[in-house]
Amino acid sequence: MAKAIMLLSALCIVALANFANCHHPETFDVEGMVYCDTCRVRFVTNKSEIIEGATVKLQCRSISTGVETFTTEGTTDKDGKYKLTVEGDHQNDICEVTVVKSPREDCKEIVSAFEKARIECSDNVGMHTEVRYANPLFFMKTQAVEGCPETLEELGLSPLEY
Template identity: 45%
Template sequence: MAKTLSTVAALIATAVLCFSALVEVAQATEQKLVVDGKVYCDTCRVKFETSLSEAVEGAGVKLICRDRVSEETKLEMEAETDKSGHYKFEVEGDHAEEICEVHLVKSPREDCNEIVKGWNSARILLTIDVGVVDSIRHANALGFMKKEALEKCGGVLQAMGFLPIN
């Protein structure tokens, strides 16, 4: 009788474990991930943010996920930045088998709308299977180039250690 009870208990425990694994898989495919990032105006034309960089309100960005093998587009979404230059995408499902990137599309600023190839996108992992518990994924900041660098840039870059002190 004791053997039968332990066998039944083992079967129940196994069933509970299998059921909880199925629930986790179902939740993973239904989970929403949030991609957030920032778009700035590179006022010094140095391809990174400085204290003189400015947020770009109303900039267009696009999230594109492509299959790793076939390169077929699996997801494409567009967003616009808010007053502080931030954008958000709410993405459903897991995109572990895809390469996902946020791309600059357009700037509303005539004085700061140059897109530099190679610096116009940020790759982002959109899967829950990367050891990150949080559902928010932060993309690297993206910048449009100002037509001409500000005069103050030399001093800022010097203070940052990028230019020699005269």
């Protein structure tokens, strides 16, 4: 009986140790990319261009009060990608990444209805990684570049639809 209690105790200690090691720190990395929508269609095409040096902002706000609980900014690298670190668990917040500023004079229009990428910054959402991937964000050119109708036709879309 004593051996059984010792064995059971040892198993409980191992289980607790594993549980403690599995707890994730309340830090998340949010990764995404920013591109120039050269065809003004609000999605990535083969005519889209990445934007190096674009400024993005991540903001978390309380769902119940709307008060900002966390904010950080970053810029995109040569591949148009950014990585932002979020401190704390934001289970009761809405967290969104938005574009702030484009370094390109020819591609700096912000489309307010499409400027945000919502992300979950909590351990309690069923994700088993500290990395969160945001949908691509974009700035638009003032006018579509040459070749956009052909690009859309290749995608099965009529140029008149955009």
